[in-house]
Amino acid sequence: MLDLKTLVREILGNFCLMGVCWSNRIKAESPSNTGFNSKNGSGSSSRASSTSMPLTPRSEGEILQSTTLKSISFSELKTATRNFRPDSVLGDGGFGSVFKGWMDESSLKASKAGTGMVIAVKKLNQDGFQGHKEWLTEINYLGELHHPNLVKLIGYCLEDDHRLLVYEFMPKGSMENHLFRRSSHFQPLSWSLRMTIALGAAKGLAFLHNAERQIIHRDFKSSNILLDSNYNAKLSDFGLARDGPTGDKSHVSTRVIGTQGYAAPEYLATGHLTTKSDIYSFGVVLLEMLSGRRAIDKNRPTGEHNLVEWAKPYLRNKRRVFRVIDPRLEGQYSVSRSQKAAVLALQCLAVDPKYRPDMNEVVTILEELQDTKGIPKSTQKEHNATSQGLPNGAPDSSKRSVDDALSVTAYPRPSRNPLFA
Ligand SMILES: Nc1ncnc2c1ncn2[C@@H]1O[C@H](COP(=O)(O)OP(=O)(O)OP(=O)(O)O)[C@@H](O)[C@H]1O
Numbered sequence: 408m409l410d411l412k413t414l415v416r417e418i419l420g421n422f423c424l425m426g427v428c429w430s431n432r433i434k435a436e437s438p439s440n441t442g443f444n445s446k447n448g449s450g451s452s453s454r455a456s457s458t459s460m461p462l463t464p465r466s467e468g469e470i471l472q473s474t475t476l477k478s479i480s481f482s483e484l485k486t487a488t489r490n491f492r493p494d495s496v497l498g499d500g501g502f503g504s505v506f507k508g509w510m511d512e513s514s515l516k517a518s519k520a521g522t523g524m525v526i527a528v529k530k531l532n533q534d535g536f537q538g539h540k541e542w543l544t545e546i547n548y549l550g551e552l553h554h555p556n557l558v559k560l561i562g563y564c565l566e567d568d569h570r571l572l573v574y575e576f577m578p579k580g581s582m583e584n585h586l587f588r589r590s591s592h593f594q595p596l597s598w599s600l601r602m603t604i605a606l607g608a609a610k611g612l613a614f615l616h617n618a619e620r621q622i623i624h625r626d627f628k629s630s631n632i633l634l635d636s637n638y639n640a641k642l643s644d645f646g647l648a649r650d651g652p653t654g655d656k657s658h659v660s661t662r663v664i665g666t667q668g669y670a671a672p673e674y675l676a677t678g679h680l681t682t683k684s685d686i687y688s689f690g691v692v693l694l695e696m697l698s699g700r701r702a703i704d705k706n707r708p709t710g711e712h713n714l715v716e717w718a719k720p721y722l723r724n725k726r727r728v729f730r731v732i733d734p735r736l737e738g739q740y741s742v743s744r745s746q747k748a749a750v751l752a753l754q755c756l757a758v759d760p761k762y763r764p765d766m767n768e769v770v771t772i773l774e775e776l777q778d779t780k781g782i783p784k785s786t787q788k789e790h791n792a793t794s795q796g797l798p799n800g801a802p803d804s805s806k807r808s809v810d811d812a813l814s815v816t817a818y819p820r821p822s823r824n825p826l827f828a
């Protein structure tokens with residue numbers, strides 16, 4: 408039986424046509440446009456033997472037969488999560504709840520809480536085609552893709568109506584929690600950590616876009632950037648991912664899917680999907696990181712609900728950029744670097760996709776913005792020069808060298824949350 412939340416999602420999903428959407432998550436695509444045929448359909452595999460990149464196979468049968476992922480029984484996962492105990496929920500999303508659990512690393516058998524390998528178990532709690540399709544797409548992509556900036560999928564469960572996914576546990580949870588949750592468990596992330604996370608996420612996205620057959624993530628957002636114990640960023644949620652366009656063919660979705668506030672304007676307006684749609688979403692996330700504000704926040708005053716619309720005029724004006732920067736970061740960044748980061752966000756958010764940079768360019772710029780030791784003296788001078796004559800309220804790093812300014816990372820580490828430990 409459908410619960411109320413699921414029912415509402417299903418109904419709303421059906422009303423999401425070409426950008427007109429009634430929920431935050433813009434989900435639903437007509438089955439004829441999925442790239443998947445009916446269950447257990449036959450046909451030769453479309454996987455290329457010369458590459459490890461997944462080419463969208465045609466059927467569930469093909470995907471599950473060809474994956475090297477482990478199939479894990481429902482009862483094993485039930486034991487591993489102590490019967491999906493409510494107090495072991497790590498988070499909830501559109502797909503379902505995510506539970507913390509334990510299993511033996513080599514046998515993948517459930518182990519006693521606190522022993523063996525820690526896992527995160529995502530359990531589909533909605534009926535219907537969309538959930539199953541996302542579950543399968545996740546296996547199709549994450550089962551094959553391996554990169555330090557992509558979360559590791561360990562296995563899956565398909566039993567009766569049960570659809571689950573088993574991931575490596577990411578001890579620091581999602582970046583969304585760190586940026587927006589106000590609690591003693593989530594202290595504000597420092598400027599330098601935000602830049603490190605941005606770079607890691609950018610490398611993950613660049614890896615997808617550089618693949619022999621490009622992959623478009625299509626749901627890049629702060630809740631899909633997970634953090635390991637050292638705050639290394641790993642992308643998750645490939646349930647909406649698609650192979651990029653090939654040759655002169657381009658994707659035009661009959662229904663737009665993704666998450667409101669992050670989706671590129673041309674995709675919303677026309678359904679036209681390219682890697683540049685991901686770049687736009689990256690710009691939104693970068694802006695969230697710089698500002699500490701959510702992409703969409705209805706609790707803010709009128710005119711500030713949509714982060715991009717609110718921030719763009721400030722980003723365009725070098726002297727007003729500081730207005731966008733999270734006040735909790737005061738004293739942690741140099742003016743020059745904040746301006747560079749703002750320009751990068753603005754470029755990614757260009758209305759015309761052809762003016763957006765590609766992910767390799769984004770990675771290069773973010774590498775320059777890292778808090779590295781041994782910055783050349785000339786760069787230090789440049790930083791000090793640009794930080795003169797600051798408007799009221801701008802962080803004044805002019806009294807320090809750039810190294811000093813950058814070493815101000817009075818960062819209070821998030822205190823221990825029993826689940827993210
Ligand atoms: N591998 C993991 N390790 C630790 N925590 C995780 C892991 N995967 C997910 N989580 C937590 O569970 C939460 C829910 O994740 P999920 O991907 O289901 O939804 P979401 O990304 O928050 O939202 P949506 O479904 O709208 O995309 C995440 O925000 C994160 O806090």
Ligand SMILES: [Mg+2]
Binds near residue numbers: 500630631643644
């Ligand atoms: Mg997610």
